[in-house]
Amino acid sequence: MEIAWSGFFFTKGHISSVMTKEDVGNKYRLFIMLLFSIPGTPIIFYGEEIGLRDYQASAYPLMRWDNSKYSGFTKSLPWITPDLNSNTPTVTKQADDPLSTLSYFWSLGRLRSEEKSLQFGDFIILENSTDLLAFTRKWDLSGILVILNFGGTTTLDFSGLHLPPSAVILAKSRGLSSLQEIILNEIQIEANTGYMLKFNDPEG
Known part of the structure; x- marks a missing residue:
């Protein structure tokens, strides 16, 4: 996968439309x-917050709210063709799962609203x-370091890049994140994993 600056902002379009089977x-x-x-401004399309990808069956797939006959979208036959074989977990199920796609969206949205750097x-x-993108968002005396690893497990050294010696994990794309302190001169990033880390910069 080639990561190029000119292609970053395709994410402002429909993410689900560019995903392949291997990317899911x-x-x-x-x-x-x-x-x-x-x-x-982050823009997401209908259903992306639960990972809904039924667009081959219909341009306007049913939102999967619950496990009722028409997924809580309507109580009678909808005006669009329902995909009743979808494996997408419902909103009700994902809301109670801290590892779900919906919970992931919520956590990133909360960070976006709380962190002025973002x-x-x-x-x-x-x-x-080709496989790695790392950048900072800095505001006043604090900042966010974002690391997106699209390849295999790798060890990174961010010393000498005008960053402090350590940062605290705010979010992780896989598993649960914790306010764990990470040393930035030897940070190991798992395959296909992203991190958001907060750091303080007393020198501005």
Whole structure:
């Protein structure tokens, strides 16, 4: 997968429409993290917050709210062709699952609204290669380091890049995140995994 600056902002279009079968899951979450961390207003399309990808069956698939006959979209036969064989977990099910796609969207949306660096911060690319993208968003005396690894497990060294020695994990694309401190001169990033880390910069 080639990551090029000219192609970053395709994420402002319909993410589901560019996903391949191999991308579903971990790489999908990397694109979502990118969407919520780059400059501009995050825009998502109907159903993407639950990973709905039934667009081959209908241009306007049923939102899967619950497990009722028509997924809670309507109580009678809808005016669009329902895909009753969809494997997308419902909103009701995902709302109670901290590892679900919906919970992931919620957590990134909350960070976006809380962190001024993500709203107004300068955008600085640190690494841009075939499988890796790393950048910072800096505002005042704090910043967010975003690392998106589309390849295999790798160890990174961010020393000497005007960053402090350590940062705290705010979000992770796989598994549960915690406020764990990470040393930035030797940080291991798992395959197909993204991190958002907060750092303080007393020198501005």
